[in-house]
Structure formats: C-alpha cells, structure tokens
Amino acid sequence: MHALQEPLGNLSAELRQRFAQIGAVWGRDINAHRDLVIAAYTPLVAAAANDVADACEVQRDQPYGPDERQRLDVFVHTATREAGQADVVVFVHGGAFLRGSKSFNGLIYDNVSRWFARQGCVAINVEYRLAPQAPYPAGAEDVAAALDWVRTHAAGLGGNPQRIFLVGHSAGGAHVATYLADPVLAARRSVPVAGAVLISARVVADVLPDNPNAAGVRAYFGDDAALYEERSPLAHAERIDVPLMVVVAEHENPYLDAYGAAFFERVAQARQRTGRPARAPRFVQMLRHNHTSVVAHFDSGETLLGDAMLDFFRA
Template identity: 45%
Template structure:
C-alpha cells in the first residue's frame, strides 16, 4: 500500500523545517517541525503516528508519515510530527505521557515558528489515538488543568485494549497494557470520555483493520451520550470510502486527499465555536441563515 501511494507522495513531499527536536530525554522523544514561510499566529497541528504500540516511526517511509504534517503546513498550520517511546520498553501509560509532554513542549515553543499556542489540534493514527485520547482524557496522565488542546482528531482509532483472537495486533496490546486483562477496562481510553474535553473528530476507513471500525463507532456513541447527558461537545464522524487502514493516512498531501479537506473544515468550525458544548438548535433563524449561504 505504501509503495502504491509513493509516486503521488513523492511529487508533493517537503522537508521539515527542523528535524528531530527533543521534547524529552529519551532518543525517541523527538519531533519534526513543519513551518510555513513567514508564519505568524498560526493554528497548530500535532500529529502522532501509529504502530500497534510496539512499532512505527514518524518517518515510517521517507514519505509517510511526514505527508500528514506537510499537508496541514500547506493549509496554513504550524505542524509537528511526533515520535514517542514504544512498548514493551515503555508500557502503559508511557505513550500517553509522551504525547502530553510533546503538547506541553509545543505550547511553550510554538511561537518561535509563528504558532498560536491557544489553537492546538492533536491528531493521532491507529494506536497513537489511544495515547492522544488518554493524554487529553485521563486524569492519571493529563495535567490537573488539562492540556491546551482545542480539538482532538482520531484517525482509525485503536481505543479498546482488545486481545481477541481476531485482533492481529493483540500482542501489541499486551505489550503496552500488560498481561493482566482485568486492568484493561480502567486503562483503555474508550471508557475515559469526559464532558469537559475538547471537541473530537473520528475518522475511519471503509476497509479497516479488524474491529477498529466497530470501536470507532462505539467511541462516537459514547461521546454523543456524554454530549446528550452532560452537555459535552458532539463528535464529528467521517467514514472515508474506498480506503483502508493505511491509505487513510497515505492519501494526505496527494491530489486524492479527501480527509484533509474535511478535517480543515472541522478545525475552522471548532475555532469559531460550532463544536462547543452541545446547545439547542438555533431555531428557524439559524436554518434560514444556512439556506441563504447555500
């Protein structure tokens, strides 16, 4: 799949502004910076790669995953590509702690490259969604005041600690969450959604890895239930047709990019308050304004 997308990605590839900037002391606690020229007061996108908890790299190939921050850099974001420690060397909650530390580092240093630390969006793919969601939702990881994240985007999210026989990455779940399955429910992010969290976007492919589409939809249902009961933000859910678990990220920075366009729309709506705490529909007046704009 990566080879199939390589010709399109090679045309649009751009080099990071700065590579392997440390946000911690471990060799894998580094990030790449993608800064547009003459950047000032830009929204920020922090991307975290997948890898079933035990593998993966911010440059899985010379083109992927750098294509993701490159995509948003072209759309006027200061973008960061984050590396983190892997299991079994770094077990739960180390991945989430690394994401937390990377976000706090970005908030402190983003202005150097023209970023606005009050407009940070956090995006993860696959297993990294567990780290991103836990960093934002889990009181055992996030700072007491929360993380400075305006919105959370979870792409093909692995948010359940699942060791079923039909999960081809069950070994990674055990390596990160431990062998004691009785602890999984208290550690997996799907059970940690909260009404005071930032708005969440969930994207899934039509042809997902086993079970991930079910878990993505279950997460959306739980977020919607929290929005209904506790006035939290409603999630936005996108299913990318004709894509699978790899192509959903490989398509960024190509002419075939569909998800990036929808994500940019969601970012804009979050920043203007459309995805804040749930409110009653703004009556016929709002509907009339929408119809006029169309």
C-alpha cells in the same frame, strides 16, 4: 473544498481495483496489505515533497524529552511563520504500540504534516517511546511532553498556542485519547487543546483471537487482561471536553471501526446529557480507504479527509 473528488481518485484504475480486492480481506494479512498501500502512495507523496515551488521549512528531531525517541519534526512555510497566529496540528503516528516512526520510509507520516503545512498550519510530527520498554501510559505521557514543547515554541514557529489540535492514528490515536480522557493523565493535562481528531484509533485494548495486533496490546497495556477495560480510552470517553472528530476507514483492522463508532456514541451521549449539543463530536467514515491509506493518502492529491479536518478546526 473539492466536492467532485472521489476516494482513491488519484490512484490508477488498476490500483483502485486492487485496493477494493484487499479491502474485503484486509484483516487477514495487514502487513502485506499495508506494504502494498505504502508502495502505491509513496511515489505520489514523493512527487509532492519534491515540489520546490511549494516547499516548506522542516526542522528535524527536536528533542522534547531525554529518550532518543522523544523527538519531533516541525513543518512550516516561511510565510506562515512570519505571519504568526496559525493553527498548530500535532500528529502522532501509529505502529501497534511496538513499532513505527514519525517518518516511515522518509515520506509516509511526513506527508500528513507536510500537507497541513501547505494549508497554512504549523505542523508537528511526533515520535514516542514504544512497548515493551515503555508500557502504558508512557505513550500518553509522551503526548503530554510533546505538547509542553509545542506550547513553549508555538509562537516562535508562527503558531497560536491557544489553537493546538491533536491528531492520532491507530496506536497514536490511543495515546491521544488516553491523554485527553484517562484520569491517570489528569495531572499532565496542562496544555489547552483546541480540538482532537482520532483516526482509526485503537480505543479498546483487546486481545481477541482475530486481533492481528494482540501482541502489541499485551506489550503496551500489560499481561493482566483484567486491567484492559479501565486502561482502554473508551472507558473514559465521556471525560473528553474538547471538540472531537472520530474517523474510521471503510476497511479497518478488526473491530477498530466498531470501536470508533462506540467512542463517538459515548462522547455524543455524554454531551447530550450535559446540554452542550453545539459541541457534539463529528464522525467520518472514509469510503474505499483502509487502515493505512486513511493517512498514507495525505499530500497525494486527494484532500477529502484533509478538507474535512480543516473545516473541523476552523468551525
């Protein structure tokens, strides 16, 4: 663990100040603010990715289904593959249900998997179908299909099929939570999951006036707002029966921090009622970070969240 690290500590003083300025008004223009964050982290992530002394094997665009977006990338070090029995980390990116890819600008989102590969994990980066062509529950169905692929191939990649951890960011977090909890996916939950991490996840389908991604919610969850509550992962949170970690940024897209806290509370209360306090979920707020930097910072030098996740996996 890197106890002396500071959030955003690998950025210049000028960038830290700029992040603080946009933090207070993050939700007013999330696209512009997202672009600034990605521009800040891209050179740091690129430098790490180009470190040939610590390079990992990358297998691109492995198909886990017939659609052209049902593809995944594998990141693993040769030593990990040869040793076997490694933890497997499956990452599902965000994009407001309408956009996004597993390798934005060739670096961001790759950085998450690349960092976990450096830590001795088999890391999988999943792309999935998008709305409106693939509405609810297609994203969660793609998570299920990707997990089928991972279970089949894990051992050959050096991973332990009994130690698969799901990680989802933003819309990807919604798909992970739906896969884990929604009764509509019950028949597809055939792969044992050792734990899950929801990062800045959209666990409530809302189209409130100040939700900058309301169009994406409508496109994915449908035009009938009467169905939003039952289709929201929060409605089924108490059904999650695997170890869970919920992460939010200090500066979030509107309401996602509150929704994450509510999700954590509902899972925690359900587990208290069932008398399993040893499996209480974890909750982490990433100070000074925003909805984008909470994942863009991986493999940039700051390891606070990554270390916390590894501790969660190995606890």
